[in-house]
Amino acid sequence: MVTRGGNAPVPGAAALRAAAGPGGSVRAGTAPEPAPRAAQPLPAARAGTSRAQPSPAQPSPWYMDYLRMSECIQLSFAVCRIGIYTCFRGLCCKGPPPPRPEYDLVCIGLTGSGKTSLLSRLCSESPENVVSTTGFSIKAVPFQNAILNVKELGGADNIRKYWSRYYQGSQGVIFVLDSASSEDDLETARNELHSALQHPQLCTLPFLILANHQDKPAARSVQEIKKYFELEPLARGKRWILKPCSLDDMEAVKDSFALLINLLEEKDLEPSRM
Ligand SMILES: Nc1nc2c(ncn2[C@@H]2O[C@H](COP(=O)(O)OP(=O)(O)OP(=O)(O)O)[C@@H](O)[C@H]2O)c(=O)[nH]1
């Protein structure tokens, strides 16, 4: 039955199936009324259904959002890893530090003034086995910013006359004296220091003068030694340092050597200091 009109009842699904025939298609000309909207899935219902049950060929927008988000996170992690690796290499893999400069020094002073004892302590060696130096001995004394190759010349009477044979190639001088020695020995030490200060191979070099044995009650003060040794007129215009010291205070000895290294590096060109 085909009925036209506003109040006509809408054919049901059974009627439509009957009109379409066994194949389910509706032939032209014999077409019944167009299929009512209710028989087809509603757009809204379709949309809802497609989101709830995505077809395997077309992933849902939510799934695509999820994929994009996880890609972003992975990319961020990769950038972080590269940053951390670069920082680590910058901090830890700088390569070896530059080599420390080395200076060749000669160390002189009367026998018993304490040359070997001080140098041994600076090299962290035990000073107990120290014996008088017959001839010379060489020690490489390490400091934070330099290595000093110190050639110590024995200070006994029969060795001192050969000192000048060993001056060549020196870049600086360490003179050690016993601040508590006898007047005679002090005078001998003064003469030896004056000879060294005026020697052609040493006169232009920086001098470190160590007034050792300061722990002894009889030790002269630095001011007394400076006056007795006539350092002001003799060493004027030269680079020299006079410092009190003893085996008991190796930090002070190290500080004195640091000043000498400054002079060797010509960082400080003041002619004299106390
Ligand atoms: N009390 C005291 N004794 C020291 C000091 N420095 C060195 N001595 C002692 O002095 C003695 C001689 O020390 P050395 O280091 O052999 O003296 P040196 O100048 O090398 O002597 P030579 O090698 O013979 O030229 C040792 O018994 C040291 O322990 C010091 O500051 N105070």
Ligand SMILES: [Mg+2]
């Ligand atoms: Mg010695």
